[in-house]
Amino acid sequence: MSWIAETMFGFDTETTSVDVETARIVQIAQVMADARNRTTTQDVQLINAGVDIPEGASAIHGITTERMRAEGLDPKKVLEHYADELSSAMAGGTPIVGMNLAYDFTLxxxxxxxxxxxxxxxxxxxxxxxVVDVYVLDKLCDPWRPTKNSGGRKLGAMAKHYGVRLDNAHDAGADALASCRIAWQMVTWGSKPVEFFLQFPHVQNSKKQTSDQAARDLHRNYQRLTEIDLVQLHQAQIKAKRKQDAELRDHFAKQGKPCDADGLWPMRPYKPAAVKA
Structure with a gap:
């Protein structure tokens, strides 16, 4: 089971908006999960971001401005705490696991x-x-799975696909734990027989190849997760994200639509003029 047999560090944030340069973190979580996917420690904190939370954001994660101001902790202290935890984990070789982590790390x-x-x-x-980003890995392992009518590759839809329980979605602690569980399932699938993958409709109805070949290709993609170490996996995700975003830009360009997918992972470079107080 390689790297998945060790401790994973789940990480997630809930925020005021999707703009990483201006958004503020209002909830942050770290979850330490062991090889059997049990939560060993869970640290979830609310932050007083010092700005109002837009109604649209509150509708997603359920945290209101009133609650944040009443219960939120000092941002500087909380951020310092998590920065120490994250850097210590990475320095020791523990993977930081999450969903679409280029957003969370940049923010x-x-x-x-x-x-x-x-x-x-x-x-x-x-x-x-x-870093282990289940959003990048899911698309890397199963790029042709239809997502139009299934919730796309959002965490809830992904949890359902991998048979992972997700209670209280959009709570940072719940989402961080679900990401760890999905990562564990992905690697577990790499040890499944080829026949396991024949159950999926997009394998059975593949228009590009026979169902048997589609199952073999899918099996091989997941099997690779069991064969490479974390350094190799990290580099594979850098390459995969670059390719995925290039394909996404091409897709939108054909429709005459803009697309800001830049392929930068696991964090977008800092531009001094971009950060606003």
């Missing part, structure tokens, strides 16, 4: 800078990693 980096705190790469003395 977290900007929040650290906003509050005058050392960034993760400064604490590590190198680029951040190892």
């Amino acid at each position: 977290f980096d900007r929040e650290l800078r906003r509050h005058g705190l050392r960034t993760l790469d400064a604490r590590l003395g190198r680029a951040i990693g190892p």
